[in-house]
Amino acid sequence: MHIKATNLQLAYGRDPVLHDMNFEIHEPKIYGLLGRNGAGKTSLLSIIGSFREATSGDLRINGVAPFENAQIMQDVTFMYNKDFTGETDSPSTIVKYLGRYRPHFDLEYAMKLIRKFKLEGNKSVAKLSKGKQSAFNVVVGLANRSPITIFDEVYLGMDAPARDLFYKELLKDQELHPRIIILSTHLVSEMDYLFDEVMIIHEGRILLQEPYDAIVSRGVTVVGGKDAVARFAANKEILNEEQLGDTKSVTIYGEMNEADRLAASELGLTIGPVSLQDLFIQLTKEDDEHE
Amino acid sequence: MNRPSLFPKVSLDLFWVQLTWTFWALGIHLIINIGKIFLSEHLDTFYSASYVAGNIYMFVIGIIAINFLPYYVEHGITRKDYFLGNVIASFGLSIVIPILTYLISLVEKLIVTNFSQIALADRTLEDIVIDIDGNIIGEVLLSFLLTPFISPESNIFLSLGLFSLHLFVFYLVGWLISAAFYRINVLFGILFIAVAIAIIAVKDSMIRLVLDIPLFENFSALDIVPNGLAWPIVFVTILITIILIRLLTKRAALKI
Numbered sequence: 218m219h220i221k222a223t224n225l226q227l228a229y230g231r232d233p234v235l236h237d238m239n240f241e242i243h244e245p246k247i248y249g250l251l252g253r254n255g256a257g258k259t260s261l262l263s264i265i266g267s268f269r270e271a272t273s274g275d276l277r278i279n280g281v282a283p284f285e286n287a288q289i290m291q292d293v294t295f296m297y298n299k300d301f302t303g304e305t306d307s308p309s310t311i312v313k314y315l316g317r318y319r320p321h322f323d324l325e326y327a328m329k330l331i332r333k334f335k336l337e338g339n340k341s342v343a344k345l346s347k348g349k350q351s352a353f354n355v356v357v358g359l360a361n362r363s364p365i366t367i368f369d370e371v372y373l374g375m376d377a378p379a380r381d382l383f384y385k386e387l388l389k390d391q392e393l394h395p396r397i398i399i400l401s402t403h404l405v406s407e408m409d410y411l412f413d414e415v416m417i418i419h420e421g422r423i424l425l426q427e428p429y430d431a432i433v434s435r436g437v438t439v440v441g442g443k444d445a446v447a448r449f450a451a452n453k454e455i456l457n458e459e460q461l462g463d464t465k466s467v468t469i470y471g472e473m474n475e476a477d478r479l480a481a482s483e484l485g486l487t488i489g490p491v492s493l494q495d496l497f498i499q500l501t502k503e504d505d506e507h508e
Numbered sequence: 509m510n511r512p513s514l515f516p517k518v519s520l521d522l523f524w525v526q527l528t529w530t531f532w533a534l535g536i537h538l539i540i541n542i543g544k545i546f547l548s549e550h551l552d553t554f555y556s557a558s559y560v561a562g563n564i565y566m567f568v569i570g571i572i573a574i575n576f577l578p579y580y581v582e583h584g585i586t587r588k589d590y591f592l593g594n595v596i597a598s599f600g601l602s603i604v605i606p607i608l609t610y611l612i613s614l615v616e617k618l619i620v621t622n623f624s625q626i627a628l629a630d631r632t633l634e635d636i637v638i639d640i641d642g643n644i645i646g647e648v649l650l651s652f653l654l655t656p657f658i659s660p661e662s663n664i665f666l667s668l669g670l671f672s673l674h675l676f677v678f679y680l681v682g683w684l685i686s687a688a689f690y691r692i693n694v695l696f697g698i699l700f701i702a703v704a705i706a707i708i709a710v711k712d713s714m715i716r717l718v719l720d721i722p723l724f725e726n727f728s729a730l731d732i733v734p735n736g737l738a739w740p741i742v743f744v745t746i747l748i749t750i751i752l753i754r755l756l757t758k759r760a761a762l763k764i
Binding site: 259263267268269270284285286287288290291292293294295297299314315317318319320363 | 510511513514517521580581582583584585586587588589758759761762764
């Protein structure tokens with residue numbers, strides 16, 4: 218399946234949320250959708266999930282508008298932090314009916330995940346803790362095996378071991394059943410290794426969409442003696458600085474050329490990759506946050 | 509790859525879910541009805557007692573019906589399939605409930621007449637409304653609750669059919685009101701309550717015309733409608749209600 222957005226715009230009344238978005242998603246890979254609070258992540262994903270329509274512009278999945286398209290909608294799963302108030306059934310009861318509407322749903326896998334996330338028992342989903350409810354969302358999202366699967370920060374309520382379990386399951390199942398998976402998140406440093414491709418949106422616009430490897434080569438971390446590092450980093454765009462005694466580490470934005478690398482090695486500096494989180498923070502900095 | 513349309517599945521599922529609720533409601537109502545045996549020497553048949561209660565019940569579950577919209581869209585079902593599915597489910601429910609209450613009523617009658625001295629009455633609701641004084645709010649409220657009634661003894665099919673019709677319309681107006689609240693805002697929701705009352709008033713007045721039951725004083729102007737037009741007007745009113753629900757839900761956004 219593929220997703221294509223052309224000049225996509227969304228406004229809530231007079232309040233514009235998404236501006237002129239253009240992007241394409243072709244391959245069954247894991248896409249990280251990063252953006253600050255209010256950047257428009259959920260709004261964008263709502264349009265892909267047919268939860269709402271765009272105000273103008275065009276979103277197509279396999280060449281057709283997904284909204285109210287029965288064939289497409291069955292193949293798109295959009296999981297978000299749902300309010301389960303009033304849900305009287307237990308997780309294992311609910312999943313038994315999901316296969317009625319989801320053509321790729323795997324009940325056996327769902328039950329396995331329910332056991333892994335310790336969601337067995339007759340307790341209704343409404344009575345589960347927030348973290349367990351999040352885990353239940355994850356179970357449904359994974360077991361639906363929809364060709365387009367979206368997780369909109371559903372993992373936020375889960376504790377660290379549960380999140381880790383989710384990441385492992387996600388990678389394992391993606392290998393067996395490749396699909397387009399979009400993960401929107403704030404937990405950049407924790408999840409970056411999952412992403413094949415990264416999309417950063419800022420103030421309703423696509424800031425960049427690149428393979429993970431290409432993005433992290435946009436900057437470097439330089440570690441060494443504080444004077445040598447200071448000399449090397451002069452006139453360069455510094456994203457982050459840290460110092461411990463005489464050792465200093467700076468994160469520099471921009472690719473290194475051969476001359477830079479040579480200079481660094483002459484100064485006895487170690488060059489490492491930049492973290493996605495540092496880049497994300499730098500790229501989405503508001504004007505008044507710049508020093 | 510074209511997959512089969514999903515609305516038959518949706519209608520079956522929604523029918524079953526709401527039928528389960530109905531069994532609970534009927535059960536509780538039956539317990540109340542039986543309880544009355546010990547308190548009163550006269551007892552309305554279960555059938556006639558369900559006539560008013562059924563309308564209120566359908567109105568309430570009609571209001572709840574909007575919650576199936578986000579549920580189904582989240583599971584990849586179109587708003588259209590949800591709409592069609594629930595129209596069929598609610599229609600089916602409206603047919604099944606009168607039959608169920610009638611059957612329960614028959615059993616009740618058999619037991620009560622054989623084992624007690626209590627008189628069972630199929631009270632026509634007209635008995636209750638004699639002392640209406642032309643107060644518009646009172647009449648609107650009563651017209652909302654006291655729908656024209658035909659005893660099953662006089663004409664079983666007309667009685668069941670009329671019961672079904674009332675139930676269906678009450679379900680639809682509940683659904684309509686909640687759809688307006690969901691889609692637009694509280695103000696429109698309240699506006700649609702007025703629309704719903706008008707729909708009920710028109711339906712009931714037309715049925716009163718056909719059945720030769722006197723109209724409420726405030727609706728007496730409707731007397732000029734020729735009898736032959738009354739049924740078509742009822743039909744069109746229902747159709748308009750269904751179309752309004754579709755228009756309200758067709759492009760509804762899920763608020764998350």
